[in-house]
Structure formats: C-alpha cells, structure tokens
Amino acid sequence: MRVMLQPASLKTLAVARHYHDTISNHVELTAHTDLFSVDDLDVLQRLYPNGAAPLWGVTPGTNNANVSRIRKLHRGDYVFFYGDHHLYLSGLVTHTFHNEALAERLWGRDHKDQTWEYMYALAELRGCQIPIAEVREALPTVTSPRWFVQNPTVVDGIGADNLINLAQLDVSATPPIESSELSVDDVAGAPLFTGELERETLRAVRGEQEQLKRHLLPGQTGICALCGRTLDRGLLVAAHIKKRMHCSDDERRDLANVAMLNCILGCDALYEKGYISVGASGEILISSAALNGLGVAEHVEMFLKGRTTSWWTGEREKYFAWHRTHTFKADIPT
Numbered sequence: 001m002r003v004m005l006q007p008a009s010l011k012t013l014a015v016a017r018h019y020h021d022t023i024s025n026h027v028e029l030t031a032h033t034d035l036f037s038v039d040d041l042d043v044l045q046r047l048y049p050n051g052a053a054p055l056w057g058v059t060p061g062t063n064n065a066n067v068s069r070i071r072k073l074h075r076g077d078y079v080f081f082y083g084d085h086h087l088y089l090s091g092l093v094t095h096t097f098h099n100e101a102l103a104e105r106l107w108g109r110d111h112k113d114q115t116w117e118y119m120y121a122l123a124e125l126r127g128c129q130i131p132i133a134e135v136r137e138a139l140p141t142v143t144s145p146r147w148f149v150q151n152p153t154v155v156d157g158i159g160a161d162n163l164i165n166l167a168q169l170d171v172s173a174t175p176p177i178e179s180s181e182l183s184v185d186d187v188a189g190a191p192l193f194t195g196e197l198e199r200e201t202l203r204a205v206r207g208e209q210e211q212l213k214r215h216l217l218p219g220q221t222g223i224c225a226l227c228g229r230t231l232d233r234g235l236l237v238a239a240h241i242k243k244r245m246h247c248s249d250d251e252r253r254d255l256a257n258v259a260m261l262n263c264i265l266g267c268d269a270l271y272e273k274g275y276i277s278v279g280a281s282g283e284i285l286i287s288s289a290a291l292n293g294l295g296v297a298e299h300v301e302m303f304l305k306g307r308t309t310s311w312w313t314g315e316r317e318k319y320f321a322w323h324r325t326h327t328f329k330a331d332i333p334t
Contacts, residue, residue, distance in 0.1 A: 001171070002077040003160040004069075004093075005135075005153040006056070009083030010333060018056075018107050018116075023089075023125070024334050026052035027106065035102040040095070044121060047094050054091070054125060057103050057116030058152050065151070070096075070118040072154040078169065079122065080130075082149040087130040089332055090167055091122035126289075127330035128167055138162035168243065168327040170273060213238040216261045225260035225311035226267040226276065226284065227303040236261050239268055241278075241319035243327065257316045266299040276304060277328035278320045282312030287329040 010016045021027075029036070029044055029051055036044070044053055056079075058070045073079075073096055081089040100117035109115045132149070136142045139159045155163065164171060216222070222236045223229070239262040244252065251258055262268035270276045275290035284307045290296045312320065324330075 001160055001164070002072060002074070002154050002156045003163045004073050004077065004079045005087070005149045005155065006058075006079050006081050007083070007149045007151065008056075008081045010088075011084060014110075015083075020334075022055045022106055023122075024332065027055045028052050032102055032105065035099065035105060037097075037099070040097045040099070043095050047121065047123070053094075054122045055106070055119055056122065057107070057119040059110060059112075059114040059116050060118070061114075061151070062112075067118065069152050069154050070120075072156075073120060078164065079120070080128075080163065080167070082132070085132045085148070087128055087132075087135060087167070090124075090126050090128055090169060092124040093120050094123050095121045125332045126169075127332045129325040129330075130167060134166060135163070138166050165245070166326065168274060209238065212255050212259055215255050216259060222261050224263035224267055225309050226262060226271060226278075226307075227265075228307065228309075229263060229265075229303070231263055231265070235263055235265060237264055237268055239271065241316060242322040246322070246326075251319075257313070258319055260311045260316075266303070270296065270299070270304075271323075272327075274323075274327040274329040276300070277324045278309055278312055279324070280317065280321070282308045282310070284309060285324070285328065288331055289329040 008015050008019065010019060026048075029041065029048065033041060045051070047053070058066050060067055073093060075093050075095055077093045079091050079093055080087040081091075097119055098117060099119055100115060103115040103117040103119060107116050132147075135149075136145065136147055139155060139162065141159065216238045217233055217236055220233050221230055222233065224231060224236065238259050240247065240259050242251065242258065247258060262271060267276075270290065275287050275293065275296060277285040277287075279285050284304050286300055286304065290300050
C-alpha cells in the first residue's frame with residue numbers, strides 16, 4: 001500500500017474552488033458521459049451506484065515531473081491533502097485514470113496552460129488535522145526540519161505505514177473496492193486452514209497496565225467516562241485517551257491523566273475507531289459516520305448524544321486533542 005501527499009491549500013482561491021466543486025460536492029457522472037471512456041465510466045458507475053464521485057487530479061508538471069509520481073498511485077492506496085502546515089483530509093483511492101478533456105471541463109487550465117488530467121476518484125473521505133512536524137517525523141527519508149509538501153509525493157514502505165498509523169486509519173476495516181456478498185454456499189465451501197493453529201511467540205507486556213487498571217477501577221464497579229453508566233468491573237476497560245503507541249514514555253507514566261475508564265458495551269469501540277471523541281470543554285463529539293453507521297446510531301442516540309464527560313480536565317485536554325486530530329472521523333473541510 002502506498003500513500004500520496006497531495007498539496008492543496010484551501011487558502012488558494014483556485015484550489016478552494018476546485019475542492020468545492022469536486023470534493024465537497026461530488027461530480028455527477030452522467031453529466032460527463034461524452035468525455036468519459038466507456039471503461040472508466042463503467043468502473044466508476046459500479047463503484048458509485050448513486051451516480052456521483054469525488055474526483056481530484058494532478059497536472060503533468062514541469063517537464064512531466066508529476067507523471068511518474070502519479071503513475072505510482074493505484075486503487076487501494078491512500079491520499080492525504082496538505083495545506084496550511086497540516087494534513088487535513090484523507091481518502092481511499094478507488095480508481096485512477098487519464099482524461100485531459102474532463103479535467104479541463106471540471107477545473108479549466110492553470111497559468112502554464114496545463115490541466116489536472118491525471119485523475120483519481122476517492123472514497124472513505126475523512127477530515128483530520130495532522131501537523132507537518134509529525135509528518136516529517138513519520139518519513140524516514142525526510143531530514144530537513146523545514147520540509148513540506150510542495151509536490152505530489154508518493155510514499156511506500158515504512159513511511160506509508162507510519163502515515164497510516166499516524167492518521168489512525170483502520171485499513172483492516174476498509175471494504176474491498178469491488179466486492180460482492182458471499183452466499184451461504186460460498187462460506188460453507190471455504191477451504192480448510194492448513195497452517196499452524198498455535199505458535200509460541202514473545203510478547204511485549206505493558207508494564208504500567210496493571211497499575212493503570214487499579215488506579216481507574218479500584219472496586220468491583222466503575223463509571224464509564226463516556227456514557228456515564230455505572231457497570232460491573234468486567235464490563236469496563238482502562239483505555240488510553242491518546243493511543244499508547246504514540247505516547248512518549250513520560251505520557252505513558254502519566255497514569256492520572258493519560259487514560260480513562262470505558263465500557264465494552266459500545267463506548268470503547270466507538271472511541272477507538274473514531275466514531276466519537278471529546279471536545280475542548282468535555283462535550284462528547286459525534287461523527288456523522290456514527291450517525292450513518294449500521295447499529296451505531298442507536299447506541300449514540302441512547303447513551304451519548306448531548307453528554308459532557310466529567311473526565312475532561314485541563315491536564316487531560318492534550319490527550320483528548322490528539323484523539324480529535326488523529327483518530328476522530330471528522331467531517332471533511334468545506
């Protein structure tokens with residue numbers, strides 16, 4: 001899997017206009033059937049059965065410098081839009097294609113008489129606010145403290161993995177781009193697993209975890225920090241507010257502030273997956289993805305909507321802020 005960093009500052013009027021026209025407002029495919037190739041239109045209509053797709057593109061660049069970059073991008077890769085010193089949008093690439101005429105109709109031409117003809121369609125759009133300083137740290141090849149995303153940049157290997165982890169994208173939860181539902185017969189006919197059923201492994205143990213759980217849950221019952229319900233000990237977990245893997249050693253030792261008690265009846269999973277977060281005053285933030293998620297809206301409506309958590313404090317805000325900017329499935333910028 002690759003990741004492309006796409007420069008697109010919304011402070012630039014032309015970029016903001018293009019973003020509004022084809023990302024905030026998706027492109028109606030049937031309005032441009034005269035310019036699509038038969039194959040591209042067929043693929044896009046299958047991928048977007050509602051008939052509209054978010055589209056973006058890249059110009060050839062000086063001496064076609066961008067062409068070799070964009071040709072590394074394939075469906076199943078991710079794109080991050082960059083502007084104002086932050087990554088602010090992520091999306092899954094579903095289709096790449098070359099269409100100069102369509103790009104010119106959608107976006108016109110730039111001052112070099114080029115258009116954004118190397119195009120791609122996106123899905124799983126999600127807003128984020130990841131500072132460029134963290135991006136630099138995630139990329140092994142970047143050594144300059146002043147580096148920023150100036151050109152379309154395709155990253156693979158460790159750098160791509162680091163960016164996926166930094167943005168807390170759950171790649172395993174992303175459905176196949178083209179899939180069909182399995183029938184009962186398909187499932188029954190699955191091949192037998194022939195590998196080892198059990199393997200001995202060495203596992204790193206979280207040294208502070210036992211003390212953290214005792215600190216948060218000294219008795220047989222406790223209160224979920226998110227929904228506020230009092231529950232038995234077995235239904236509550238000590239959950240890091242900021243993902244533990246991204247905490248410094250000092251933050252991991254900050255037992256009084258770095259974690260909270262979450263219930264496993266829904267709140268922990270929703271927070272972990274970014275469907276909910278906590279605002280700068282303790283209010284429960286609810287992603288639009290939660291309201292549209294199958295089975296999720298009911299839990300949110302019943303236990304979380306309109307709540308403010310008593311767990312929020314000024315000392316804990318830096319951890320909640322990290323979750324808001326890295327994990328929360330924020331709406332895309334408009």
